[in-house]
Amino acid sequence: MVITRIQSFFIPRVPVSVEKTAGRDVNTPKPLVLAPSLHENRNGLVHPYPLDTLDTCTSIGQIKNPTHFCNLTKNKSSLVYSKSSTPTPNSPPKTAHNNSIDIGEHDAGTPLNIGSSCPAELLGAEPYSGLTNELKYFKCYFNSHLYVILINARSVLNKLPMLRALTVIYKPPVIVITETWCHSDILDDEISLDNYTHFRCDREGGKGGGCLMYFLNELTVSQLESSTLNMPETLWVNVHLNNVTALIGCSYRAPGTFSNYETQLINTLEQLTDLQYDHKILCGDFNLPEINWDIPTGPTKFDKFLDTLDILGWKQTVTTPTRGNNVLDLIFCHNISPLSTLVGSEFPGSDHKTVMCALPIPLSSNASHTSTSQQVIYRNYSKANWALVESMLRSSKWDEYFTTDDLSRALTIFYHNSNICLDAVIPLQTLKVSPHRKSYIKPKDRKKLKKLSTSYFKHHDFGTLGLILKTLSSITQAQDFRMRKEERIAVASPARVYALTEILRKRMNRKNHSIPLLIDKGRLCTNSADICELFNKTFAGNYLKPSVQLLDIHPITKMAQTPLTPNQISTVQFTYADINQTIRTLKSSKGFGTDGISSYFYKYGGPDIPLLLLKIFTMSLETQTYPDIWKTTFIMPKHKSGSKTEVSNYRPINITPIASRIMERLVKDNLIKHMLSCNIISPNQHGFLKSRSCLTCHLDFFNFVTSSRDRRQLVLVIYFDISKAFDRVDHLLLTNKLNSLGIRDPLLGWLKSFLNNRSQIVKLGSATSKPSPITSGVVQGSVIGPLLFTLYINDICACFTHGKPFIFADDLKVAYTFQRDDLGNFENVVQKELDKMAAWSSLWNLQFNLNKCGWICFGAPSIDLKLTLQSANLTRLRNVVDLGLRYSSDLTFSEQVASQTRKSRMLLGCILRNFHDNEAKLILYKTCVRPLLEYCPFIISSTRTRDKLRMESIQRYFTSKLLGYDCKEDYISRCMILKLDPLWTRRLIINLIFFFKVLHKISFSGNRDIQFAQEGSYDLRNQTSTVTTHSFKSTLRENFFTVMYSKIWNSLPLDIRTCSSVTSFKRSLYRLLHSTDYINKLFTPRTNQALIYYST
Structure with a gap:
């Protein structure tokens, strides 16, 4: 059955149109010429395809005598029918709506329809020879051209195995899909295809509809986001190929919405006509069955639309029914005439036929820049012998280092000795990294699939197709097995939370995050070096020109009218212990700044490193000199929002040297301590x-x-x-203000040196820009x-x-x-x-x-x-x-609840679909999903009951999915089985802990509404543990955190209110809130009713 479905799809069914030669009479008899890309099959049969005369035909199921098709023989000069009754050259071609056609009446200038609607048992018979030849015609003839496959999927998630088989066998450059039925809960990675870049547009405000486009990685593509091309459920992508620019769009229109859609469609076509692209193509399911695209004509309500097409020069190329007897899936072209448009069989699982359109845009013979591997130089720290590094570092020559008074010389010695040790133990390695995500198909399986695909196109044996499907199935099973094994190992590891979150990150981020191209003022930048320079120029343009005039030494007093603090800070005392403690807090990362040293070296290089850094830090501060080697930083562009092809939608992130970050941390801690102590x-x-x-x-x-x-x-x-x-x-204004705040030399001089004479280098992979000066600003990322x-x-x-x-x-x-x-x-x-x-x-x-x-x-x-x-x-x-x-x-914060539940539902769906082990799912839910529902939890007390239930429904759904629908337990029982607290219980605990921190000044708060009761209150015995309660006149104030939790705090037992630490308070509170008697006492009847909903 699977083979039948595959074979019925993989064979194009109806060749619809090929642009005729200009000026040629369509009624002139034409000789049948074999296409150069066609060859004999194993039976010695060929298919009569004059390449310039493919117009329209009918299905093979409509041919009265299919055996006549097999009586084709090859002549030395041309192809002729061996049947005695040759076709009449001037016979009128039959339209696609005719019910039958005899082979003897077929026009030599009109190709036979070679379809796949014949019974499965005939697929191996001789009529199939023509089928395979037609398929081979399209594949071989257009293999060097850009062609598009248009599919109406009706839910793409369950069609992914079929799409993977399609990409393995045919490798179409462009796949356009409508009715994806995707939504925000489905992550990009879940619909990704190997060796393809995809773009999506989901229906807003509900499920159904949606568009999806896949492009081979070898193509240079980018999404076009324009406020003028704002049709609903429409997606636009730029394609740049061989100095040709094309705009390909995908659109889906739901049935019965043309009256509202027509104006938007006409306006979009007008806007598209004016855009400066060589070619424009709009594909999709437009649900316009009443229009006869052969002429084209239709009911009066479509006159304006059809007239617009004619006036603007748009041509619709699909004329054969794509669903039943209706032409619903359309391809509109402007400034381009397709080489051929074929309508195939129904896509498996959909009632729409596939459409294939070949465009006269040759594919590049040279590999695109996006397929070029980049060389990355790195050190393999995972296999480092750190004991040897420590020993070599200690035995290095440090005499001059400790005796010199020259900071630059000391740094040179430090980096020289450090790099010698690293090069000896962890030498630099070069790795070729593709900018695209790693393939899930192993090289051995890929080679096997390539061999089977070649054999299939050579012999057209559906047994080979079965082997392809079997191989793909085994690849999927092997991938599932590897994923299950990976999850079991992660769950069993001591750091299982970290291991599982890393697996989740890896599975969620398969999509390519490189920057393949940028568009700057209409100019396309595809070269990595040019992209770096463009970013560098843009980021440098944000800086101000240096000030040439200082303000008054106390400019702050002009506005603030406050006296300067007499307390001053002029230095920072660096100690071995502080440096060592700061190094221990560093994250283990392979990343490095311009000095080339990662945090691994400082964390695991031995106890001598803090002592070496102490020398550098002390000398740097005393000489008021921030080292020049630290002043040049790498810039990593980070996308904010909007189109990824617009350079203005990125912000710079500075990658500073690790040694600099350690020193900055120590200076910052001392500065903050001084500023807060002086209330500055x-x-x-x-x-x-x-x-x-x-x-x-x-x-x-x-x-x-x-x-x-x-x-x-x-x-x-x-x-x-x-x-x-x-x-x-x-910079000058900042240093002037720092001086007015009581910061003096040498610390002030060091901060001046930190700010001045800096430069930046934009780095993308192995490509870098030229250094550019930083004339203003504080370093983002420092x-x-x-x-x-x-x-x-x-x-x-x-x-x-x-x-x-x-x-x-x-x-x-x-x-x-x-x-x-x-x-x-x-x-x-x-x-x-x-x-x-x-x-x-x-x-x-x-x-x-x-x-x-x-x-x-x-x-x-x-x-x-x-x-x-x-x-x-x-x-x-x-x-x-x-x-x-x-x-x-x-x-009411309904907007926040909707946002939180949407994000958590999306992530939860990804975890449930991409993980197999239940314990792994539970850990990831508690680690990644639940925190999304617990951001700023104190505002939930001000939300409506339905919003509280909406948040609780996320965990309710998760518990039912994890235990299975066969589990008949209610929600509270399911939580107990999984050792989960209901979300309302967790919010209560989290809010009380936050209340404890504010009350004990662990967390800062500028308001005085949370404080212990004053002396003289009604209960002197508890005056040190109870808090002041506040009256209220409105429900808004009654439900707010400070009022509600002041009452809850006072209702807590004395031994809990008098806990001395956050840890003991949390432990005691957890025990209390799992007492049913206290819960029933704590909540009002109205809230108890909400808890009934929670527990069902």
């Missing part, structure tokens, strides 16, 4: 500081908002976004850079006297409270502070990204404010994405 850093800043995080920023912000709304005040929040903030820090930026904008809060600012790094929001009847005066107050903000940004050479700035009002959805920043109007925001949290003015 604003309490409104939550970024890059110990005990502060996104969570503490959200807590303070929403506590302010909910308490203000509880007092019936309206809350206006303005969101600011600083453009290229880290890259536009002026250790101390974020702290320097924090100090640079530390005085930004001085701009606001009426509003309350909340800052995380460069993300700033300012909250104002007001009454509705005071709107006019309030708007003026806010505008004055916005003007002060604009003046501050001008003073410090920072600019706002006005497209990302805006405001939202809690409590007055219809209020309209006219606010401007830097002469630009601020827009009202309906929804906000703030530090990973999504919310709107109703503060």
Whole structure:
């Protein structure tokens, strides 16, 4: 049965059209000429194909006497029929809608239809000879040309084995698939094909529909994302081949939506016509059965659409039915006439026939740059003898190193001796790495498949096809066996969490993450060196020109009006113990900076390394010199969002030397300790500081908002976004500000040296750019850079006297409270502070990204404010994405719940589909999926019950899938079997632990709503363990974290409230919350009703 399905698909069925020679009369008799690419088969039979006259024909099942087809003999000069009644040359060709055709009536200028609808038992008979010849005609003749296979899959996931067989046997350059039925839960890796790059477009807001396109890795392709080509369920891909640019699109239109779709389709065709491409092709399932594409004509409602095609010069090339008697799968072409378009049999599992279209675009004879392997130089640290490295390092000559006062000389000796040891024990190796993901087919199996494929095309023996399918099946089984074995080994290993997450990362990231091409101002960049230079030029363009004039030595006082701190810091004391402890915290990584030394060397090179570094660090600080060898950093472009072909959609990540990072860590820790002890850093800043995080920023912000709304005040929040903030820090202004904050030489001089005279090199694989100077900014990716930026904008809060600012790094929001009847005066107050903000940004050479700035009002959805920043109007925001949290003015956080559940469902589906071992699935769920549902958990208390149930449904689904549908236990019982806590229990534990940390000042919080009760309270015995409770007037405030968990805290037993550490508190709390009596006492009847839903 499988062989029958395969053979029925792999044989093209109906040749639809080949462009005729211009000016030739279609009724002129033409001699039958054998195509150069056709040869005799084993039976000595050939197929009469004049290459320039393939137009239209019918199915082999419609031929009355198939045996006539076998009576073809080869003449020396031409092909003729051996039947006495030769075909009449001028007979009118039969259309595809005719029910039958006799071979004797067939026009010599019209090819016979060679299909696969004949019974399976006839496949080995002589009529099949013509079938194989037609297949061989298409494959061999167009093997050197770009051709497209169009498939309506009706769910692509269960068609992947068939698609893999298709790519192994035919290796089509382009595969276009509609009705993929993919959704966000399906990862890219799950639909990837070996040796192909794919692009997808899923249906938004539901399942079904969707488009998918596969391209051979040898093709240079990129996705086109354009706001003008915005048809739903449509995908566009650029193809660059032999100095020819083509745009290939895939679209799916659901039935019954043409009235809404027509305008978008016409506008898209008009836009496409104007685009500067050599050729444009639009493929897909358009569900237009009423149009007769032979003429073409149709009902009146299609007149505008058909007229547009004619006016714009678009041609639809498929005229033979692709589903039943209807032509649904279409190929529109502009500025190109296909060499041939064939309609095959139904794709297995689908009721649509496949369409193959050959384009007059020759494939490159030279290998594309994307198929070129890159050479990577590396050290194999996994087999290193670190004891030998330690011994060689200790026996090296260090006399001059410890006696010299020249930092440069000391560094030269250090790196010279280190590299000698590494080269002797772990020599450099060269590895050829393909930019494409590793094939899942082993070389031996690939060679076998290639041999079978060659044999199949040579002899057309379906026994060979069966062997191909058997080989593919064995490859899949072997792959499953390897995956199961890999999972069992990982589960049994001591570090099983790390091992399993690495397996998950590997299985999720098969997709190629290289940057094959970029488009810059219409210019295509495909060479790796050119791409590096383009990135280097773009990133360097973000920097400012160096300042030539210093501001007043105390510019901070102009805005802040605060006295300078008398406390100063001028040096850092480096010790062996601190350096050793910092090295121990390094992550083991093979990556390295421009000095070529990875973290492995520092971690495992022996106890002498901290002593050697102590010499370098001390000398560097004393001489106020940051080593020149550390000033050049590698830049790794990291994609942010949007099209990957646009260079503006990347941000730079600096790869700095490991030794530099160790020293920066020590300097940063001492600086932060000094700044916090002197209260220099604003309490409104939550970024890059110990005990502060996104969570503490959200807590303070929403506590302010909910308490203000509880007092019936309206809350206006303005969101600011600083453009290229880290890259536009002026070095002279920064050092001036550091001086005003009490940082003195030699530390200040060292920081100046750290900032100045730096350069960057963009690195992609083995390709690099030329060094480019860094004239401004703090180094993104460095250790101390974020702290320097924090100090640079530390005085930004001085701009606001009426509003309350909340800052995380460069993300700033300012909250104002007001009454509705005071709107006019309030708007003026806010505008004055916005003007002060604009003046501050001008003073410090920072600019706002006005497209990302805006405001939202809690409590007055219809209020309209006219606010401007830097002469630009601020827009009202309906929804906000703030530090990973999504919310709107109703503060129900439904948007956040939807986002969290979608991400976790997608990852969970990937784990369930790609892992076999149940224990591995359970570990990965707890490690990777559950944390996605537990980001910022304190806001869940403010969500609706249905949103809580929506989050709980993720774990409910997982437990049922893991135990199987035969398990009749309820949700709570399933959790007990798997030793899982319900999500609501985990949120309760996590929130109480966070409450404990804030209460004991382990986590920072600027609000005073979480604090121990004051003396004189009603219960003096418990005054040191109970917290202050707050009254409330609204449900919003009642359900908020500070109010709700203050009550829960006070209800905890005394021995738990008086725990001295987080560990003991967590342990005691866990025991308590697994007590049924306490749970029943803790929750209200309304919440108990929700728990009933949880447990079913």
